[in-house]
Amino acid sequence: MTATQRIASVFRREFTAYFSSPLAGIFLVIYLFMSGIFTFQLGGLYERGQADLRPFFQGQPWLNLFLVPALSMRLWAEDRRTGTIELLLTLPYSVWDLVLGKFLAAWAFACVALALTVPLWVTVGWLGSPDHGAILVGYLACALLSAGFLAVGAFLSAFTKNQVIAFVLCGVASFLLLVTGFPVVLDFVSGWLPRAAVEAISAMSAMTHFESMMRGVLDGRDVLYFGSITAAFLFLNGVVVEWKKAE
Amino acid sequence: MNDLIVAKGLRKSFGSFEAVRGVDLTVPAGQVLGFLGPNGAGKSTTMRMLTGFLEPTEGTVTLSGISLADDPIAAKRTFGYLPEGAPAYGDMRVEEFLLFAARSRGYDDAEARRRVDAAIDRLHLGPYRKQLVETLSKGYKRRTGLAQAILHDPPILVLDEPTDGLDPNQKHEVRELIRRLGGERAIVLSTHILEEVEAVCTRAVIINEGRIVFDGTPGQLDAKASRDVTRNRLDHVFRMLTTSDVARRAGAAR
Numbered sequence: 354m355t356a357t358q359r360i361a362s363v364f365r366r367e368f369t370a371y372f373s374s375p376l377a378g379i380f381l382v383i384y385l386f387m388s389g390i391f392t393f394q395l396g397g398l399y400e401r402g403q404a405d406l407r408p409f410f411q412g413q414p415w416l417n418l419f420l421v422p423a424l425s426m427r428l429w430a431e432d433r434r435t436g437t438i439e440l441l442l443t444l445p446y447s448v449w450d451l452v453l454g455k456f457l458a459a460w461a462f463a464c465v466a467l468a469l470t471v472p473l474w475v476t477v478g479w480l481g482s483p484d485h486g487a488i489l490v491g492y493l494a495c496a497l498l499s500a501g502f503l504a505v506g507a508f509l510s511a512f513t514k515n516q517v518i519a520f521v522l523c524g525v526a527s528f529l530l531l532v533t534g535f536p537v538v539l540d541f542v543s544g545w546l547p548r549a550a551v552e553a554i555s556a557m558s559a560m561t562h563f564e565s566m567m568r569g570v571l572d573g574r575d576v577l578y579f580g581s582i583t584a585a586f587l588f589l590n591g592v593v594v595e596w597k598k599a600e
Numbered sequence: 601m602n603d604l605i606v607a608k609g610l611r612k613s614f615g616s617f618e619a620v621r622g623v624d625l626t627v628p629a630g631q632v633l634g635f636l637g638p639n640g641a642g643k644s645t646t647m648r649m650l651t652g653f654l655e656p657t658e659g660t661v662t663l664s665g666i667s668l669a670d671d672p673i674a675a676k677r678t679f680g681y682l683p684e685g686a687p688a689y690g691d692m693r694v695e696e697f698l699l700f701a702a703r704s705r706g707y708d709d710a711e712a713r714r715r716v717d718a719a720i721d722r723l724h725l726g727p728y729r730k731q732l733v734e735t736l737s738k739g740y741k742r743r744t745g746l747a748q749a750i751l752h753d754p755p756i757l758v759l760d761e762p763t764d765g766l767d768p769n770q771k772h773e774v775r776e777l778i779r780r781l782g783g784e785r786a787i788v789l790s791t792h793i794l795e796e797v798e799a800v801c802t803r804a805v806i807i808n809e810g811r812i813v814f815d816g817t818p819g820q821l822d823a824k825a826s827r828d829v830t831r832n833r834l835d836h837v838f839r840m841l842t843t844s845d846v847a848r849r850a851g852a853a854r
Binding site: 354358359362363365366370373374435436437439440442443444445446447598599 | 685
């Protein structure tokens, strides 16, 4: 059995687990409903008179702040609470098979939710002639942003047996990851930090990278940023699972 | 002799607390080892080291000739394990849960299905196969855990309190099953029930405060009780070996 097969079997279990409770349905409905509100009500898609999905993409970081923790909270906390972590770690899996299988299942679910917003894209395509390449990059940005947040959430979920705590921790951590790029925060720290440090903080922000991709600019550095955040937190996730498993 | 489980010098510390203080255990094929000890003596910790859930602070484990530290995945394929409390996914149906376990062991869907059917038959879980695990009674949950442990027909079985919380009929059934599974396998089972050792085990090991204080046949264990003890002789020996003042004296004599 190769690592890919092992990861696939973890993935299968975790992905179907989302559908065994009403959570998945509730998640999808809220997500789609809120995406609609961001696009039409707050973003004023029609009033702007521009055929693009900017208002939709602008709402995504804020939606992810609530919806990603809902997906990631159970990943490890549930196994630790019920003791199934002992079963998983004594089946022929390595800790990395489990880390990747669980993460990919949550990410796949987030991507399904994102894919269900494609009718918005079709709508602007029908109303005008948007830059489809730019929209595609925007969607990629959304997928990468949720991957990064999910990795953070999975990592934090391994610390606790309580899903509510895992939810809150992930929400707070994702929020911090976003707001470090905001002018308010940057102006505040620029008063007493050297310029280089301010730029470093800004570069660490998910928002900075998300926004440039959201405008349709595909820059390797932004992709690398989200890739690194995801990889780093998945690595830490494995470390924490090993460390906390017996508690 | 074909030694399927070889544990050498196992020690495990949690912070400053030393839960297991040097356990050596060799279990050949065909042996059913009853692992006894008071709560907190280090039974579960030892079993968790045998199955790779916990890494020993010191010592090595070799399963079916494969070092658990060097090739954990290959070593884990050679045993079935029922953890304490028989944890299982409550949101899955019995059948789905067992299919997950079978796929985890690398069987394709057709073979996984065949194995699951066989395990369900063996543990008489047929009427419950479509039931959610969280709605099962304690006895059936334990059976589901056992089914998960045996479905790949492993040469080694490690069962942490397989009969805990079962009614007398269920206990009897599980013991029968363990007896049938014996044969060519090496089985380690922990229990609080001393008759169980007499009923199914060919060897008894008692652990106290992280050390082995008795290792012999159930007959030898029984022989340790003085002749005037007529009832619950094993209980008597067990208390003798594990109550702290006696144990301390035994430790000092070592």
